[in-house]
Amino acid sequence: MTRSIWKSTAPKTNFPALNGNLETEIAIIGGGITGITAAYLLARSGKKIVLLEAGTISGGTTGDSTGNLYAMVDKRLHHIQSKWDKETAARVARSRAQAVNLVEELVNEHKIDCSFKRVPWYLFSETDKKDKTIEKEIDAAANYNLPVEELHELPIPVKVSTAIKVEGQAQFNPAAFVRGLAEKIDSTNCQIFENSEVHHIEKEEELVLSTSSGTVTAKKVILATHTPKGIYGLQTALYPYREYAIAAKLRSGNFPDGIYWDTEADFHTSLRTYSKGNDNYVLVLGGHHKVGQEDDYSRFFGKLEQNARRYFDVDEIEYKWSAQHYKPADGLPYIGESSDENIYLATGFSTDGLTYGVLSAMILNDQLNDRKNEWSDLYKASRFTPIKSTKNFIRENLNVAKQYLKDIPGKADAESFKEIAAGQGKVVEVDDEKWAVYKDESGQLHCQSAVCTHMDCIVDWNDAEKSWDCPCHGSRFEATGQVIEGPAFSPLDKRNMNPKE
Ligand code: FES
Numbered sequence: 001m002t003r004s005i006w007k008s009t010a011p012k013t014n015f016p017a018l019n020g021n022l023e024t025e026i027a028i029i030g031g032g033i034t035g036i037t038a039a040y041l042l043a044r045s046g047k048k049i050v051l052l053e054a055g056t057i058s059g060g061t062t063g064d065s066t067g068n069l070y071a072m073v074d075k076r077l078h079h080i081q082s083k084w085d086k087e088t089a090a091r092v093a094r095s096r097a098q099a100v101n102l103v104e105e106l107v108n109e110h111k112i113d114c115s116f117k118r119v120p121w122y123l124f125s126e127t128d129k130k131d132k133t134i135e136k137e138i139d140a141a142a143n144y145n146l147p148v149e150e151l152h153e154l155p156i157p158v159k160v161s162t163a164i165k166v167e168g169q170a171q172f173n174p175a176a177f178v179r180g181l182a183e184k185i186d187s188t189n190c191q192i193f194e195n196s197e198v199h200h201i202e203k204e205e206e207l208v209l210s211t212s213s214g215t216v217t218a219k220k221v222i223l224a225t226h227t228p229k230g231i232y233g234l235q236t237a238l239y240p241y242r243e244y245a246i247a248a249k250l251r252s253g254n255f256p257d258g259i260y261w262d263t264e265a266d267f268h269t270s271l272r273t274y275s276k277g278n279d280n281y282v283l284v285l286g287g288h289h290k291v292g293q294e295d296d297y298s299r300f301f302g303k304l305e306q307n308a309r310r311y312f313d314v315d316e317i318e319y320k321w322s323a324q325h326y327k328p329a330d331g332l333p334y335i336g337e338s339s340d341e342n343i344y345l346a347t348g349f350s351t352d353g354l355t356y357g358v359l360s361a362m363i364l365n366d367q368l369n370d371r372k373n374e375w376s377d378l379y380k381a382s383r384f385t386p387i388k389s390t391k392n393f394i395r396e397n398l399n400v401a402k403q404y405l406k407d408i409p410g411k412a413d414a415e416s417f418k419e420i421a422a423g424q425g426k427v428v429e430v431d432d433e434k435w436a437v438y439k440d441e442s443g444q445l446h447c448q449s450a451v452c453t454h455m456d457c458i459v460d461w462n463d464a465e466k467s468w469d470c471p472c473h474g475s476r477f478e479a480t481g482q483v484i485e486g487p488a489f490s491p492l493d494k495r496n497m498n499p500k501e
Contacts, residue, residue: 002465004321005247005283007063009276010114010175013056013182018196018214024050026368027209027218029198032062033354034346035224036178036185037361040106043190045369050216051190052209054197058178060485061226064323065354066245066285068259068272070121070169071097071146074351075331078136083331083388086143088378092332093144095375096352099359100170103177112180115274116172119257124154124163126262131162133263138164155256156271156282157311169259171272174354199489201230207342222344222364226353227326227474227487231455232338234381235487237329238348239396240474244287244300244464247319248308250280269307281318284308290399291324292457292471297464322464324474324485325351329396330388335360335379336367344368345381403457403471413461417445417497425461425468425479434458435495436468438479448481448492459492468492 026042028035031053039051053059071093073080081089107116125131134150141148141164151163182192201221202208209216223229227238260271269286284307287300301320308314328334328348333356338345344367346360359375366373413426417437420426425438427450434450436459450458450468457472467484468477475486482491 002321003319004064004175004245005274005276005281005319006065006067006173006175007059008319010058010063010173010179013179013194015053015057015182015192015194018052018193018211018216020214021217022050022191022214023217024048025218026050026220026222027052027207027216028222028224029209029229030060030224030226031057031178031182031192031194032060032224032226033058033174033178033357034360035222036182037358038222038224038364039190039192040181040185041361041365042368043186045365047189047368049190050218051192052196052198052211052216053192053194054483056194057182057192058175061323061325061353062178062357063175064245064321065174066270066272066283066351067171067174067274067354068121068169068270069100069103069171069355070166070259070352071100071144071355072121072123072137072141072166072169076133076137076140077144078140080331081140088332089140090144091375091378093141093146095359095378096355099355099362102358102362103172104170106181107172107177110180110184112177112184114172114174114176114180116170116177117257118168119171119259121166121169121259121261122151122154122163123261123263124158124160126158126160126264131263134162134164141166154260155258156260156273157253158260158271171257171259171274197483198229201343203340220342220344220368222346223338224346224360226324226349226485227347228338228345229487229489231487232340234334234338234345234347235473236397237334237393238326238473239329239392240291240324240326240486241288242291242322242324243285243351244304244322245283245285245320246301246304246308246317247274247281247283248305248312248314249316249318250282250312251315252313254280255282269304282308282312282314290471291474291476292403292460292462292469294460294462297322297462301464324476325349325353326474327392329392333360333379334381334383335363336376336381338381400457400472420445423466424463425466427458427461430495436461436477436481436492440479445497446480447495447497449495451493452488453490453492454486454488
């Protein structure tokens with residue numbers, strides 16, 4: 001079973017589950033960094049908020065992230081500049097820097113114990129050849145007045161040919177920050193509920209959110225769920241990917257803090273350091289594949305461990321985990337009111353979600369308070385950018401179309417339940433229907449339809465996370481069918497075991 005260092009080490013929250021029916025001005029679905037920061041800002045402004053979290057606060061992608069905050073972007077600023085223009089890339093960097101500043105202010109104001117510190121960000125190349133990515137990023141960063149410097153060695157034992165350093169970025173324990181901030185939200189204006197999964201949103205005169213133990217009726221709703229719940233045209237412009245991480249406890253060596261990214265295209269790696277008590281860790285993150293489209297999910301952990309041991313004196317790999325992200329078609333997130341009136345989105349953060357999550361909260365706070373926000377137009381959720389999106393749009397949606405072909409008869413992972421090992425799942429064809437069948441460690445079978453409840457793609461078994469992952473829009477389900485994340489509202493449909501078996 002995987003577990004992230006952040007979720008394992010941050011203090012837990014203990015908010016109640018919803019029990020009954022409530023009315024409010026704004027309902028927020030999702031208790032990650034976007035939802036909690038938005039709830040904090042909106043409650044501070046006097047708005048009445050109800051926040052519903054399906055599991056526990058920061059128990060989703062926020063707690064599985066890197067804990068890095070930076071003005072730069074995963075895709076590189078020079079890439080945004082070439083897709084859009086210089087001014088857009090500069091605004092991206094400025095807006096993201098503002099979000100990092102807000103995190104620092106909140107940490108200081110509320111004395112949130114989350115190991116926040118300002119650190120440099122590095123992008124490095126190990127190749128001896130001239131690396132154009134580094135050159136272009138140095139130019140771009142200098143254009144946006146970021147404190148940039150060219151280097152030829154790093155303060156960690158990684159041999160590099162050339163590198164770029166940008167001072168003044170930041171790191172923290174994201175789960176500790178979000179849980180700490182949740183405790184500081186003005187409770188007269190905001191009620192938080194954990195273990196309160198929303199199954200359905202009904203548009204009546206107002207919006208009615210249903211959970212199994214009550215409803216919330218709201219004038220406006222923020223879907224702070226990483227990707228919007230339900231069916232939206234925008235999902236054709238959001239592409240779900242997974243990435244892997246390990247926290248390696250070091251036997252020796254104590255390295256300076258920093259965010260270290262390499263320019264390797266095949267297996268891009270990001271490194272960072274972290275100390276817990278007397279223990280020093282190096283976190284290595286990397287690997288990359290589309291959700292539900294991998295034969296051997298666990299192999300990524302081996303590659304990350306190999307990378308860690310190549311550079312550092314590793315004692316043991318104490319934590320392993322993976323996380324999901326959604327790439328936007330035109331390179332920028334979608335933040336603001338959706339095509340559904342009064343429903344607000346914040347999605348398409350790629351792997352830059354902590355900073356974009358806070359930025360989304362700032363933008364939504366202004367929008368819902370009828371104030372102008374200088375970044376609203378840049379990230380507008382309803383924008384249509386065919387020229388900037390076409391290449392990704394065609395490639396990714398052809399990929400989605402291909403996934404539907406997995407439903408043709410005869411295509412299954414196994415012909416009988418007997419082929420499934422304990423602790424594993426396989427898609428089995430039963431009476432012309434695809435079943436997602438999981439055999440637990442005690443040998444008991446759990447059978448459900450393999451048809452994703454979002455839009456009918458066939459799910460795939462993820463052997464690293466023991467989950468059923470949908471290759472179309474990234475919904476994920478537990479081995480026994482309950483929703484973990486993604487746009488699906490409902491669990492996989494249960495099936496009774498085939499008596500013939
Ligand atoms: Fe859309 Fe599964 S997530 S079909």
